[in-house]
Amino acid sequence: MWFMYAISWIAFIIIAICLTISVAAGMYYVAELIEEYTTVAKRIIRFILTTVTCLNILLVLFETQFTWTLCSIGILSNLIYFFILADFPVIGFLSPTFIFSMILLVIHHYFAFSFFNNNYYPFPEILAYFTIFVWMIPFCFVLSLSANDYVLPQYSEPQRTHYNDDTILNNGGDVVTNYFRKRAKNFGLLSFMRSVQDSILPTRNKKF
Template sequence: MLFFNILTILSVVVQVVFVTMSVAAGLFYLAELVEEYTVTAKYIITWLVIITAAVHVGLLLLEDLPLHLHALGFLQQGLHLLLLRQFPVVRASSMLFCAAVGNLALHHYCAFRYFGQMYYNISEVIAYFILGLWIVPFALFVSLSANDYVLPTTGERQHLLDDGNVVSDYLSRKAKKYSLLSFFTYAKESILPQRSKKAF
């Protein structure tokens, strides 16, 4: 019996490793797709915002959830739509981004508190969190790496370097950015073995 318990623990560890690697590979692929097709990504995220708002309308009309959860959900989707106006440029220091993150944290707190007091099936709670809370912020999180590849323009709000060279200013600021895709690229290059190319 002890040996079977050890095998069970090892099996769970292997499953967790494979699931983690699969999620990382999926996020890497999604981040590359968003960088390549930013207009399509904005279109998809806009529809995700509309679908999430429709989920909150359905919950408001057909379920007995408290009104403040719906109000926070509608406010969150409104903030997401405002964030999408400048997509793929997302400034983490802007008031709009901070308001969206603060509202998301408050919505999580209220939802955890409500579902902790009232009995719901675990699949219903997971459905609320995935479709009502997490899907749009997750899509926006994956699309943050697209901001690194936006072409420089002279109409940017930040001041250019003293010589007024747009390209050198863009490249100097780009080298200091950290994104989801750069993290996964670093992880891929440092963890996975690289094949050496043969020169003929």
């Protein structure tokens, strides 16, 4: 009996590793699609936002146990996401709208955990609520961070460089120079996955 028990744990670990690799590969593929088709991605995220907002309203109507406070926080979070989506794919991490959305996300988690702690629901229904109403839209924005790295600049703040002999680089309005200088510091999900891929997977050198 102990032998089959050990085999079952080995099989479980193998399945977990395969699922993790599959999810990572799927995220990598979706992030590349969002980077290439930002307009289509914006439409899809807007459709998801509208659908989740309508589902929040229907949740109040058909599920009497859900409090108005919890559903109102969900609707307010979606409204803030609409403001973030207006500048998509540009996402300002230090903007008041983004910071407020992160605060609402934490508050939403707190009220959701408190509600399900006081009211019994089966685990699949709890997982469905968190997946659709809490995690889905922020996850879409996380996948879209790679598209934020490849947005062309529109203006540049004056700044001095260490290239004192080059008059073009000393020009504070040179947006192209500042753009390619900042491109070296990408923090998107796709950039992180590419760095992990380059560090883990072996590279093939062409032989001539």
